[in-house]
Amino acid sequence: MWEYTDKVLDHFRNPRNVGVIDNPDGSGEVGSMACGDALKLTFKLDANKRIAEAKFQTFGCASAIASSSALTEMIKGKTLEEAEKITNQDIADYLGGLPEQKMHCSVMGREALELAIHNYRTGDTSGKILEGRVICHCFGVTEEEITRVVRDNHLTGVEQVTNYCKAGGACGKCRDDIAAIIAKINGLGPKNEQPRPPRPGRALTTLQKIKLIEETLEKEVRPALRKDGGDIELIDVAGNDVFVALRGMCANCQVARFTLKDVVEARLKEFVSPDIVVKEAPP
Amino acid sequence: MKQIYLDNNATTAVAPEVLEAMTPFLKELWGNPSSMHVFGGQVRRHVERARRQVADFIGADQPEIVFTSCGTESNNMAILGTMEAAAERMNFITTRVEHPAVLEPARKLKGLGFNVIELDVDSYGQIDLGQLKRYLGQGPALVSIMWANNETGVIFPIREIAEMVKGAGGIMHTDAVQAAGKIPIDLRGTKADLLSLSGHKLHAPKGVAALYIRRGTRVAPLIHGGHQEFGKRGGTENVPGIVALGKACELSADSISEEAARVAALRDRLQEGILKMCPDTRVNGDQTRRLPNTLNISFLYVEGESILYHLSDLGVAASSGSACTSGSLEPSHVIRAMGVPFIAAHGSIRFSLSRYNTGDDVDYVLEHLPPIIRKLRSISPFGRM
Numbered sequence: 001m002w003e004y005t006d007k008v009l010d011h012f013r014n015p016r017n018v019g020v021i022d023n024p025d026g027s028g029e030v031g032s033m034a035c036g037d038a039l040k041l042t043f044k045l046d047a048n049k050r051i052a053e054a055k056f057q058t059f060g061c062a063s064a065i066a067s068s069s070a071l072t073e074m075i076k077g078k079t080l081e082e083a084e085k086i087t088n089q090d091i092a093d094y095l096g097g098l099p100e101q102k103m104h105c106s107v108m109g110r111e112a113l114e115l116a117i118h119n120y121r122t123g124d125t126s127g128k129i130l131e132g133r134v135i136c137h138c139f140g141v142t143e144e145e146i147t148r149v150v151r152d153n154h155l156t157g158v159e160q161v162t163n164y165c166k167a168g169g170a171c172g173k174c175r176d177d178i179a180a181i182i183a184k185i186n187g188l189g190p191k192n193e194q195p196r197p198p199r200p201g202r203a204l205t206t207l208q209k210i211k212l213i214e215e216t217l218e219k220e221v222r223p224a225l226r227k228d229g230g231d232i233e234l235i236d237v238a239g240n241d242v243f244v245a246l247r248g249m250c251a252n253c254q255v256a257r258f259t260l261k262d263v264v265e266a267r268l269k270e271f272v273s274p275d276i277v278v279k280e281a282p283p
Numbered sequence: 284m285k286q287i288y289l290d291n292n293a294t295t296a297v298a299p300e301v302l303e304a305m306t307p308f309l310k311e312l313w314g315n316p317s318s319m320h321v322f323g324g325q326v327r328r329h330v331e332r333a334r335r336q337v338a339d340f341i342g343a344d345q346p347e348i349v350f351t352s353c354g355t356e357s358n359n360m361a362i363l364g365t366m367e368a369a370a371e372r373m374n375f376i377t378t379r380v381e382h383p384a385v386l387e388p389a390r391k392l393k394g395l396g397f398n399v400i401e402l403d404v405d406s407y408g409q410i411d412l413g414q415l416k417r418y419l420g421q422g423p424a425l426v427s428i429m430w431a432n433n434e435t436g437v438i439f440p441i442r443e444i445a446e447m448v449k450g451a452g453g454i455m456h457t458d459a460v461q462a463a464g465k466i467p468i469d470l471r472g473t474k475a476d477l478l479s480l481s482g483h484k485l486h487a488p489k490g491v492a493a494l495y496i497r498r499g500t501r502v503a504p505l506i507h508g509g510h511q512e513f514g515k516r517g518g519t520e521n522v523p524g525i526v527a528l529g530k531a532c533e534l535s536a537d538s539i540s541e542e543a544a545r546v547a548a549l550r551d552r553l554q555e556g557i558l559k560m561c562p563d564t565r566v567n568g569d570q571t572r573r574l575p576n577t578l579n580i581s582f583l584y585v586e587g588e589s590i591l592y593h594l595s596d597l598g599v600a601a602s603s604g605s606a607c608t609s610g611s612l613e614p615s616h617v618i619r620a621m622g623v624p625f626i627a628a629h630g631s632i633r634f635s636l637s638r639y640n641t642g643d644d645v646d647y648v649l650e651h652l653p654p655i656i657r658k659l660r661s662i663s664p665f666g667r668m
């Protein structure tokens with residue numbers, strides 16, 4: 001069992017402001033069932049543009065429910081400008097702290113708030129926008145988001161980043177990039193890149209190519225997908241076109257497109273041939 | 284507050300009879316069984332008696348039982364020790380739903396360049412014997428397939444599997460840590476060469492386990508540095524633990540069929556009650572071949588950890604295959620291997636009973652669980668009321 005504070009347990013047991021506001025002024029939704037937690041936040045403003053009412057719905061563990069409940073209590077009575085300043089650390093502090101591995105619950109709260117305010121201002125309802133360079137493809141986390149959690153929480157290690165926003169928590173391919181972002185923010189300059197292993201430059205027979213593709217999928221791609229409950233199947237190889245199908249959770253995941261294009265193709269280009277193009281086979 | 288323990292696949296309470304049997308070996312009978320004097324001699328007799336109790340429990344002969352420190356050690360020894368001792372290089376075949384105590388040594392073998400095959404399971408958690416047969420055709424293999432799964436309770440057809448493996452000239456190991464003490468195990472009818480079982484899963488304390496090694500099976504020791512256990516496992520014996528394991532096996536053997544039937548009836552009542560009172564739930568794993576004490580059930584639209592905390596507030600201990608409970612970011616590998624859809628994977632709860640559970644325990648859970656699920660669903664953005 002986790003070491004939750006009494007305040008966390010109280011908000012978990014007696015969550016405040018559960019529900020959805022009809023015709024809200026702002027609404028934000030983050031997470032998914034595939035990821036294991038999700039939060040929907042709605043709020044209404046009063047005549048003075050202060051948050052009069054805030055409600056949440058959360059799918060997730062005890063600390064996710066507590067963080068959401070705390071968030072709604074914290075923003076009530078605030079102007080949007082004030083609410084915007086709330087960091088995930090503020091949410092955690094309000095609860096008397098969260099276990100380090102659960103800090104991503106507080107980040108989910110802050111993200112939902114941001115989205116809801118964004119929705120109020122622009123009317124945009126597209127949900128979590130993957131703006132900027134995606135660093136962690138497994139969890140769809142951008143450079144912007146990583147920078148934000150590192151700054152807000154004074155993080156110094158990759159593992160901490162994983163605890164705060166999940167980035168790096170699956171296949172681990174993005175860990176070097178996360179380390180570089182941390183180094184940049186903390187003014188240490190970019191870390192020297194490790195020289196990559198030499199690429200196979202030989203001409204391959206189709207059979208050899210298929211074997212190599214299978215091997216690459218097995219070693220480089222599957223472990224990451226499996227962590228998310230998904231899998232990938234090689235369907236066909238025609239010249240440099242590689243047809244694959246996503247299975248399991250990945251087939252429904254919102255970040256699946258990124259996974260497919262960026263990760264699979266990048267790995268196959270690196271380990272098999274730079275000319276590979278990945279295509280999704282029709283179901 | 285009421286305390287109801289329904290996490291017996293994790294560990295079990297030490298039986299009072301077992302505690303009584305082992306206590307003298309923590310008090311007056313503290314001799315080293317290897318010593319050539321009376322202190323050691325009287326202790327050695329008890330170690331050998333325990334060996335016979337364990338052997339009788341699974342239909343083996345006394346010299347086929349090696350005592351180890353835990354189920355994980357037994358599995359490691361069976362797998363790594365057999366591969367080391369093998370005269371010719373063998374493939375290693377296992378399943379995707381094994382305990383990490385099998386999957387991790389498998390990973391090590393892979394790193395050493397062995398051909399390692401993990402069989403898939405279907406949505407019931409069963410393997411395809413045809414697939415196994417094809418892989419067995421690829422050359423001599425060590426096969427390690429669990430007798431029953433710890434998370435779902437699904438029982439594999441081990442007798443049939445062992446038949447196939449032996450027919451193909453392979454070596455058969457089965458991790459029976461979860462099965463031993465819950466269903467009868469008889470190695471006279473099943474051709475397994477190696478079998479792991481662990482004390483703390485059958486009401487003996489932690490820190491003692493056994494590996495059955497069929498006569499003539501070559502296994503290199505994992506722990507070197509002593510002649511103990513027929514030279515197969517060095518180290519001074521955990522005498523109190525060994526005596527306890529022997530007693531626990533004897534106790535279990537006395538009543539295993541009746542207890543299995545009684546516990547199964549309780550489990551079934553629990554399952555039916557939950558299914559009736561909580562809509563949108565699904566039982567995970569093959570219900571026709573399942574340990575009598577285990578129920579793995581998914582509550583859609585809610586997350587496992589939050590269910591466990593509410594249960595724990597009411598004094599009920601269970602466990603979950605959800606990501607949040609383990610602190611990892613992914614749900615259990617067993618649930619994922621079965622292709623449980625993600626709307627259910629994060630909300631899986633395992634109830635595992637023992638001979639100490641009663642009908643009152645089941646009633647209590649049936650009274651208090653449905654409101655918990657209703658409450659969490661009313662909070663969830665996905666929940667239907």
Ligand code: FES
Nearest residue numbers: 136137138170172
């Ligand atoms: S890309 Fe970040 S963990 Fe896989």
